[in-house]
Amino acid sequence: xxxxxxxxxxxxxxxxxxxxxxxxxxxxxxxxxxxxxxxxxxxxxxxxxxxxxxxxxxxxxxxxxxxxxxxxxxxxxxxxxxxxxxxxxxxxxxxxxxxxxxxxxxxxxxxxxxxxxxxxxxxxxxxxxxxxxxxxxxxxxxxxxxxxxxxxxxxxxxxxxxxxxxxxxxxxxxxxxxxxxxxxxxxxxxxxxxxxxxxxxxxxxxxxxxxxxxxxxxxxxxxxxxxxxxxxxxxxxxxxxxxxxxxxxxxxxxxxxxxxxxxxxxxxxxxxxxxxxxxxxxxxxxxxxxxxxxxxxxxxxxxxxxxxxxxxxxxxxxxxxxxxxxxxxxxxxxxxxxxxxxxxxxxxxxxxxxxxxxxxxxxxxxxxxxxxxxxxxxxxxxxxxxxxxxxxxxxxxxxxxxxxxxxxxxxxxxxxxxxxxxxxxxxxxxxxxxxxxxxxxxxxxxxxxxxxxxxxxxxxxxxxxxxxxxxxxxxxxxxxxxxxxxxxxxxxxxxxxxxxxxxxxxxxxxxxxxxxxxxxxxxxxxxxxxxxxxxxxxxxxxxxxxxxxxxxxxxxxxxxxxxxxxxxxxxxxxxxxxxxxxxxxxxxxxxxxxxxxxxxxxxxxxxxxxxxxxxxxxxxxxxxxxxxxxxxxxxxxxxxxxxxxxxxxxxxxxxxxxxxxxxxxxxxxxxxxxxxxxxxxxxxxxxxxx
Numbered sequence: 001x002x003x004x005x006x007x008x009x010x011x012x013x014x015x016x017x018x019x020x021x022x023x024x025x026x027x028x029x030x031x032x033x034x035x036x037x038x039x040x041x042x043x044x045x046x047x048x049x050x051x052x053x054x055x056x057x058x059x060x061x062x063x064x065x066x067x068x069x070x071x072x073x074x075x076x077x078x079x080x081x082x083x084x085x086x087x088x089x090x091x092x093x094x095x096x097x098x099x100x101x102x103x104x105x106x107x108x109x110x111x112x113x114x115x116x117x118x119x120x121x122x123x124x125x126x127x128x129x130x131x132x133x134x135x136x137x138x139x140x141x142x143x144x145x146x147x148x149x150x151x152x153x154x155x156x157x158x159x160x161x162x163x164x165x166x167x168x169x170x171x172x173x174x175x176x177x178x179x180x181x182x183x184x185x186x187x188x189x190x191x192x193x194x195x196x197x198x199x200x201x202x203x204x205x206x207x208x209x210x211x212x213x214x215x216x217x218x219x220x221x222x223x224x225x226x227x228x229x230x231x232x233x234x235x236x237x238x239x240x241x242x243x244x245x246x247x248x249x250x251x252x253x254x255x256x257x258x259x260x261x262x263x264x265x266x267x268x269x270x271x272x273x274x275x276x277x278x279x280x281x282x283x284x285x286x287x288x289x290x291x292x293x294x295x296x297x298x299x300x301x302x303x304x305x306x307x308x309x310x311x312x313x314x315x316x317x318x319x320x321x322x323x324x325x326x327x328x329x330x331x332x333x334x335x336x337x338x339x340x341x342x343x344x345x346x347x348x349x350x351x352x353x354x355x356x357x358x359x360x361x362x363x364x365x366x367x368x369x370x371x372x373x374x375x376x377x378x379x380x381x382x383x384x385x386x387x388x389x390x391x392x393x394x395x396x397x398x399x400x401x402x403x404x405x406x407x408x409x410x411x412x413x414x415x416x417x418x419x420x421x422x423x424x425x426x427x428x429x430x431x432x433x434x435x436x437x438x439x440x441x442x443x444x445x446x447x448x449x450x451x452x453x454x455x456x457x458x459x460x461x462x463x464x465x466x467x468x469x470x471x472x473x474x475x476x477x478x479x480x481x482x483x484x485x486x487x488x489x490x491x492x493x494x495x496x497x498x499x500x501x502x503x504x505x506x507x508x509x510x511x512x513x514x515x516x517x518x519x520x521x522x523x524x525x526x527x528x529x530x531x532x533x534x535x536x537x538x539x540x541x542x543x544x545x546x547x548x549x550x551x552x553x554x555x556x557x558x559x560x561x562x563x564x565x566x567x568x569x570x571x572x573x574x575x576x577x578x579x580x581x582x583x584x585x586x587x588x589x590x591x592x593x594x595x596x597x598x599x600x601x602x603x604x605x606x607x608x609x610x611x612x613x614x615x616x617x618x619x620x621x622x623x624x625x626x627x628x629x630x631x632x633x634x635x636x637x638x639x640x641x642x643x644x645x646x647x648x649x650x651x652x653x654x655x656x657x658x659x660x661x662x663x664x665x666x667x668x669x670x671x672x673x674x675x676x677x678x679x680x681x682x683x684x685x686x687x688x689x690x
Contacts, residue, residue: 173226173234180222180305183239189224192239197307200241203291206301206317208309216253217300217316219244221325241304243325250327253299259330262354262368264477265560266594267375268521270355270366272557273600274377275416276523281377281403282384287396289372293322293332330371337369340394344387351594358387359599366598370407409478410518414684420478421518421683426511429471433464433508440513441506442672444485445665452541453492456499465496468504475511478519481675482507484549484563484662491540491565520679524555527595529588529606532652534659535566535580537573546570548580549662551678552587558679560587563662574614575631581615581649582634584608585641592646605645609652619649 153159174188183189200206211217221242227235248254274281286292299319309315322329338348341356346367349355358365358378365378365387374397378384391397403411412419430436459465472486485507492500533550540547545568551561562583570576588606595602610616618628619638628635641647660666661674 174237176224176226183222183224184306188237189239192224192237193222193306196239196241197304199288200291203288203321205291205321205323206319208303208312208315209300209318211314211316215300215316216247216249217302218247218253220302220304220317222305240324243299243301243319243323245325245327245329248299248327253297254327255297256331257327259334259371260353261370263352265591266352266355267368268519268557268559269554269591269594270368270375270377270598271418272521272524272554272559273598274366275418275521276525276527276555277379278416278523279377279379280381280384281375281413282388283400283403283406284374284376284388284391285398285400286372286374287398289337289395290322290324290326290329290333292395293329293334293336295319295322295326295328295332297328299326333372334369337395341367341391344390349594349597351590351597355594355597357597357599358383364599373406375403375406407477408474412683416523417684418521419518419683420521421516422475422478423516423518425471426475426515429468429475430508430512430515432471433468433505435505435508435512438505438509438512441509442513442668443666444482444507444510445488445503446506447665447667450488450539450541451492451499451503453495454497454542456497459496459498459501462493462496465501465504466493468508469493472504472507479511479517479680480519480551480558480561480678481514481517481661481671481680482510483561484547484664485510487547487563487565516682517680518683519558520681520684521557524557526555527600527602528604529554529591529602531584531588531606531608532657532659533577533580533584533608533610534657534663535570535573535576535612536663537570537576539664540565544569546576546579547663548576548583549659550580550584550587551659551662552584552591554591556679560591561662561678562587572614574612574618575628577610577612577615578618578631578638579634581608581610581619582638585638585647588647589641606647608647608649609657610649611652611654611657613651616649616651 174186177183177186177189180193183193221244223240223242225238225240227238229235245254271281301317301319301323303309303313303315303317319326322332326332338356342348344358345360346356346358346365349357354369356367356369358367363379363383365376365383367387368375376384376387378387388397388399402413405411408422408425410421410423412421427436430438469486469490472482473490476483476486485503489500489504489507530553531550533548535546535548537546538544546566547563548566549561549563552559564583566576566579568579570579585608588608592602592606618635619642622639638647638649642649654660658674658677661671661678666674
């Protein structure tokens with residue numbers, strides 16, 4: 001049963017005298033005597049209301065709320081007089097004198113007082129007494145001291161003079177021009193074009209020849225770009241003259257166009273060896289690398305717009321050196337660089353043609369080249385300085401210092417460990433997909449059945465699908481945990497459907513929660529290769545082909561991995577597993593040869609763990625089974641290396657088969673366990689300043 005306080009007050013007044021004092025405060029706060037209220041100034045005349053005014057019976061429509069840090073002020077009294085209340089307040093004794101209270105003014109509806117709801121320490125001018133509210137002389141409250149006011153520097157006449165050399169204006173960046181005509185009329189871009197043209201003339205890139213009717217003349221184009229510093233400020237305006245290689249004819253003005261680049265596994269292997277030997281790793285940059293390549297073919301190009309020769313305006317440029325945009329430019333630069341480093345004493349690796357090895361006595365150096373980005377690690381600082389001075393004398397090259405950023409990969413070295421991360425690239429992919437604020441998920445792929453080529457309706461934007469799928473492929477350089485998921489969506493790039501798009505978005509949601517993750521590499525005191533291999537038999541719902549995957553460790557460092565659908569249909573799970581063993585054996589043979597060329601040969605057999613007993617028996621026993629006749633070559637290939645002692649095939653329970661992460665979707669707990677085994681972690685904590 002609920003009792004009303006108004007009914008309880010008269011009956012319990014004798015037992016609880018204080019109850020009569022507190023009940024009016026709880027029931028009608030607007031009728032509390034002014035003895036308990038701060039001495040608030042009266043509102044402006046235009047804010048006063050009368051009982052006959054319409055606003056007297058309406059609450060303010062948009063009354064501001066006081067800040068949590070400001071004291072709460074009781075509401076202003078209404079237009080009713082103290083004697084008009086149905087529950088009159090008893091005659092309370094005057095409270096003791098309290099410390100001075102800072103007066104706060106509150107903006108009333110309809111006034112023009114600016115600012116927030118309350119102004120600490122601010123008082124308004126004296127207002128005439130309101131007939132609806134008693135004045136200070138009509139109450140028994142003690143006289144309050146004068147309130148404090150805020151004085152600004154401007155009120156006291158204090159000002160600070162502006163220094164004469166202070167510049168309040170910032171220079172604006174001239175936007176990128178849309179065409180060469182606009183660039184030629186802009187001072188900044190014209191200077192950039194002049195610098196580029198002068199560098200080409202100084203390099204003797206071409207000579208002018210008369211035009212003939214049978215020439216295949218390609219177009220020259222100007223490209224413009226802003227170059228920024230690491231702090232975001234403008235470094236310079238860059239203009240580059242390029243060729244339109246689309247008009248080149250194979251066999252006439254271009255020949256071989258293939259240019260080898262260093263393999264990702266080679267980079268990770270060399271970094272692991274450098275960490276094990278505590279070598280310094282430096283990065284080199286070649287300025288206008290393609291301009292150093294010599295052309296073996298005859299290529300004609302139009303004169304650049306805005307810089308035609310005044311005496312020979314109709315002549316054309318016969319290129320003597322390569323330019324950006326030519327189909328053979330990367331190969332010409334690679335051949336020029338290879339010829340020079342071989343003269344310095346380097347030897348070119350047969351396992352990876354983009355790896356160059358210098359070994360003279362106790363001096364050793366490894367050089368990796370990826371187009372115009374170079375990684376150099378040496379056994380001593382003297383050797384590094386000698387090689388860099390030799391390279392700088394032949395090419396326009398500069399030392400960028402210790403390796404920190406290579407091919408879009410952030411390299412962080414702390415002590416004897418290196419952390420490889422593509423966080424900025426991952427965030428760029430999310431931005432391109434408009435998923436910057438998407439909700440993250442724990443795994444990149446679910447444990448349900450695999451997608452089919454005909455599952456769901458067609459996706460309406462296949463170009464976006466292919467672009468994001470290709471971008472995710474490069475992200476697997478440091479993220480092996482998404483390799484299987486990316487492999488699955490890439491199989492449907494020819495005709496993506498809605499379900500395939502949802503699978504791609506799941507990968508992006510997983511990256512959203514793990515964008516800072518990367519690959520951790522450390523020293524390997526004892527060199528040894530270790531591999532895991534697995535296969536998902538007949539996993540493809542369309543072709544019934546199997547998916548095989550493997551991962552290879554050098555010591556504790558993950559250096560190679562793969563997730564790939566097999567090219568033929570396996571008739572049994574043993575055959576599918578054995579084909580996966582054959583794939584990893586081929587990778588191990590390549591890595592052992594690479595280590596041999598790096599003068600770090602392996603003396604022990606490589607252990608390969610497989611969870612299929614039949615595949616293990618097939619690798620060591622020369623048994624011809626009815627189901628293995630058609631895979632005879634693969635059997636002899638694996639058996640030969642087992643007999644030589646290069647590899648050993650061992651059994652591992654499925655619970656500890658790390659390669660499962662490359663062949664199928666896993667539950668969250670098992671996925672996170674295998675991900676940690678792949679050395680995929682968040683950035684290591686910095687100890688700087690500790």
